[in-house]
Amino acid sequence: MTSSLWQNANSQLRDLVSYEPGKPIEDLARELGLAPGDIVKLASNENPLGPSPKAVAAMRESLERANFYPDGGGYYLREAVAARHGLARENVILGNGSNEIIEFLGHAFLRPGDEVVTSAHAFAVYPLMAQLFGAKTVLVPERPGFVQDLDATLAAITPRTRQVFIASPNNPTGTIVSPAAIEQFMARVPAHVVVAFDEAYYEFLDPADAPDTVRYVLEGRNVIVMRTFSKIQGLANLRIGYGLGPAELIDILGKTRQPFNANGIAQAGALASLGDTEHQARTKAVTDEGRAFLQKNFAALGREFVPSHANFVLVHVGSGRAVFEALLRRGIIIRAMDSYGLPEWVRVSVGTMEQNRRCVEALRKVLGAAPDIESR
Numbered sequence: 001m002t003s004s005l006w007q008n009a010n011s012q013l014r015d016l017v018s019y020e021p022g023k024p025i026e027d028l029a030r031e032l033g034l035a036p037g038d039i040v041k042l043a044s045n046e047n048p049l050g051p052s053p054k055a056v057a058a059m060r061e062s063l064e065r066a067n068f069y070p071d072g073g074g075y076y077l078r079e080a081v082a083a084r085h086g087l088a089r090e091n092v093i094l095g096n097g098s099n100e101i102i103e104f105l106g107h108a109f110l111r112p113g114d115e116v117v118t119s120a121h122a123f124a125v126y127p128l129m130a131q132l133f134g135a136k137t138v139l140v141p142e143r144p145g146f147v148q149d150l151d152a153t154l155a156a157i158t159p160r161t162r163q164v165f166i167a168s169p170n171n172p173t174g175t176i177v178s179p180a181a182i183e184q185f186m187a188r189v190p191a192h193v194v195v196a197f198d199e200a201y202y203e204f205l206d207p208a209d210a211p212d213t214v215r216y217v218l219e220g221r222n223v224i225v226m227r228t229f230s231k232i233q234g235l236a237n238l239r240i241g242y243g244l245g246p247a248e249l250i251d252i253l254g255k256t257r258q259p260f261n262a263n264g265i266a267q268a269g270a271l272a273s274l275g276d277t278e279h280q281a282r283t284k285a286v287t288d289e290g291r292a293f294l295q296k297n298f299a300a301l302g303r304e305f306v307p308s309h310a311n312f313v314l315v316h317v318g319s320g321r322a323v324f325e326a327l328l329r330r331g332i333i334i335r336a337m338d339s340y341g342l343p344e345w346v347r348v349s350v351g352t353m354e355q356n357r358r359c360v361e362a363l364r365k366v367l368g369a370a371p372d373i374e375s376r
């Protein structure tokens with residue numbers, strides 16, 4: 001940190017802790033001397049069924065054109081996304097994952113000393129991006145049960161606040177804010193703030209829990225609705241997501257975008273995937289069944305868990321790091337939550353039923369065998 005290179009680097013980078021992703025299957029397979037196929041990864045909220053076969057076929061075909069730069073304007077995918085939401089292409093921006101939309105927001109609106117408001121255990125990329133631009137993240141305490149408190153969120157807004165993040169369902173808690181709470185919030189939020197609705201897990205919601213945030217885009221409110229192809233669509237490796245917003249906001253964000261941020265293979269896969277409603281329905285059914293199974297078994301193990309609306313469950317295990325490591329030794333990758341300030345918890349993504357069973361079986365052994373892991 002004292003080298004001359006660090007002296008020249010932007011000061012906000014010194015304390016920046018890089019995002020810690022789920023451990024890759026290949027890493028653990030190498031460490032344990034196992035075949036990658038023997039590893040169960042329930043660490044990154046991925047689709048255990050894989051991508052839509054229609055997406056795979058479209059991507060294969062588009063590989064033949066890998067020598068050409070992609071359509072940087074993303075015409076066909078933006079058209080299709082817009083049509084799906086009753087919007088125009090001018091209301092849609094593509095991102096290299098929805099993470100990139102969060103970065104666009106930072107480029108466009110954050111200066112040193114600005115503030116970003118979100119919930120205490122919100123997605124780690126919000127504070128990370130804020131810090132990258134020298135802004136401060138205000139973490140608002142939750143309601144009981146890890147639910148984002150939108151009244152307290154409103155109260156935390158100051159003239160320096162540029163962005164508010166509302167993730168529903170939120171990662172890593174799996175909790176939602178109700179459509180009614182969102183409506184009340186939107187009736188009172190000051191116009192100088194961009195409200196970012198992070199809906200990465202929206203498609204896992206039951207219809208009664210799904211807020212109509214696209215309505216605010218149609219009304220020209222200062223909002224961006226972020227969705228991704230990484231979760232229910234099973235295209236996490238491709239890095240493609242999108243933001244929906246009023247044309248002026250999309251125009252501003254577009255200025256910050258690299259010319260070819262969304263590659264053509266991803267665009268082709270996403271476009272085909274969007275139309276494969278059967279694959280999405282099957283994924284939701286597998287998720288609903290697997291989540292119920294995990295929650296039932298966590299309860300049977302006497303473990304507190306947060307009832308989830310997404311494809312993962314946060315569960316209290318005593319020492320999250322110890323349980324994470326013990327499961328690794330059994331070929332199972334989950335996520336320790338210490339980086340979220342939840343050292344006693346782990347997050348388990350919903351897999352296939354076979355993967356869920358393997359995970360629960362291993363967890364049962366680990367929790368029974370580790371005397372240092374206390375029960376609550």
Ligand SMILES: Cc1ncc(COP(=O)(O)O)c(C=O)c1O
Binds near residue numbers: 045097170198239
């Ligand atoms: C709440 C939330 N938002 C955004 C993302 C980013 O997804 P991606 O960049 O893959 O679209 C994730 C990924 O885990 C997430 O959990």
